[in-house]
Structures are given as C-alpha cells and as structure tokens.
Amino acid sequence: MSVAAGESKYIYIITNPDAQGTWGNIAFGTGTSSADAATLAGYGLIASGATLNQSHPSAAITTGTTFAATDRAQTRVWGSGSGTATLPAAATLGNNWFTLFKNNGSGSFTISCTGAELIDGAATKTFNPSESAFIVCTGTAYVTIGYGVSSQFFYTALVKSVTTGNYLLSSNEASNTIQEYVGTLTGNVTITYPAVVNFYVVSNQTVAGGFTLTLTTGLGYTAVVPAGQQITVICDGTNFLNANTVQAGASSFSLVDGTVGSPSVSFAAEPSTGIYRPGTGEIGISVLGTQRLKATTTGVSVTGTGTFSGGVQGGTFT
Secondary structure, three states: OOOOOOOEEEEEEEEOOOOOOEEEEEEEOOOOOOOOHHHHOOOOEEEEOOEEEEOOOEEEOOOOEEOOHHHOOOEEEEOOOOEEEEOOOHHHHOOOOEEEEEEOOOOOEEEEOOOOOOEOOEOEEEEOOOOEEEEEEOOOOEEEEEEEOOOOOOOOEEEEEOOOEEEEOOHHHHOOOEEEEEOEOOOOEEEEOOOOEEEEEEEEOOEOOOOOEEEEOOOOOOEEOOOOOEEEEEEEOOOEEEOOOOOOOOOOOOOOOEOOOOEOEEEOOEEEEEEEOOOOOOEEEEEOOEEEEEEEOOEEEEOOOOOOOOOOOOOOOO
C-alpha cells in the first residue's frame, strides 16, 4: 500500500492464519460527510433536501380531545359549533412543549387544564370564533402567546361561584367584560379587581340571603350589585363609577320584582331598603328587609306605627 502526501491511514490486521496475515486500512481526512436531514426531522421539523426546516402541519380537532406529546408544534383547527378539549398534566409534557390552536368554527371552544393547573392564570381558556394562539407548557402550567381576540365576538363572559369573604380576580378573569356571580352567600362578598381601566357588565345571580356583593380595586370608590340584578360600571383604575348617569331622549325601563330583603330599587349603602313588587298590582316599600308600606288597587297598608306632623284628614278611621 502507499500513503500519498497529505493522507493519513489507519492500518490494522484482519486475520493471521499465517506469518504474512491479512491486513486492512482506513483512510482519514479524505472525502466529505454530512448529516441525514430526513433522519433528524421530528415534530416541528421537516427535511427539505439536506436541510431542516420548520413545520407546523394542520389537522382538525374533535370535541373532547386531550392534547398529547405528539401535538408538539402541530396546528390544531376547530371547525364546528361549540366544543371542548383538555390539556394533560404539564409535567408530562415538560417545559418546552407547544402547539398552535385556531377556532375556525361557529361557536366558542373551551380548553381546560388537568386538576388544579392553570392556563393564563385560569382553569379554562375560551376561544371565540376566529381566535387563535400558541399554547405553551411551562412544565407546571400553560400560557398563551399571541392570543388573537376576535373583532366580531369581542366580549367574553366569566361565571364565578362565590360564598363569603374576599376574592381576588386574576388578570385573565378581569379581562371578561361580562361577569356573572353565582352561589349561595353565607356572608358578605368583596370582589377585588386589578387596578386597570375597563368596562364591566356585572350580574349578581347569587342567593344573597341578605348579604352583599361589592366590587372594588381596594383603592377608591366601590360598587354594590344587588341580588338578582346587573350593573354597568367603568373602572378608571382606582374607582368603580356608574356607567349610566344620564338618560338621553325618551326612554322607559323595566325592573325585576325584587324581594323584601333585596328590593328592585335600593341603596348602595343599604341594599335591603327600597322599592319592590310583592305581587300582582302591588308596590312595596322595604326598610332594612321589613315591609313597611304596601300600595294595592284597593288602598295603602302600613306596618308599624305612624307619626303625622300635620295630622290626618278625610275618610273613616278604624
């Protein structure tokens, strides 16, 4: 064998059945080598010739689906009415898994977490039609990147169960313009909002039992939502302000009947005092949850004693 100038060879014995033996050699530093792109391609990567390129292939998603490790870097598209999907435990995917999601359907699509884990600080994330985002696993929770809010279905709703005490809304919860509070109250409830500028429509659908539901930022004016009613308010980052201060033009409005403990027209500082409708053809006035006056088609009845500084005239008294 010969070794040309600039070459290096590794010489080794293959077999030795006789004194001469059989030898082989390997030449070093000659020719070229390259990685096999097709062998290296995986989730999110595709071979294009000798190079690797990003890849996010799309596929339809069905309601009730649970995302899996194989959804890494894939695009999942919803194309029906309302639907749901579930994210697995974040620890099973690790701190680098992600997928792309788009709601191309005609209804809202809700993605839920497993157990007590959160997505954007909440147990669920609702995508309205035409909304989309990257969903990224942190290893302990999920976050969305580039969440696109629909210009056609801008408003989202929060339904939150409360019972008693203080509740601090997360930024994700407070981003819902429409808010509904439910549950049976066992004490006064205070909802503390982030100190941001926003507009809210808040409905109190709790079984109040005489207890109050108060909105606050912890910094300024508060707002009390009577049971069975809804309010529209503006938060200026500090105070909750009434969004309906002036009626323009001719208008009329209707109220719910209310109850003696939660009258339809009441006062922020005293929600159990006001006007309500006890029954057909009746108007009642409640003071601290007790009916003191009722007007009907036949007359007026007063509960309790009366003091009349100018006297009482006319009619027959019994």
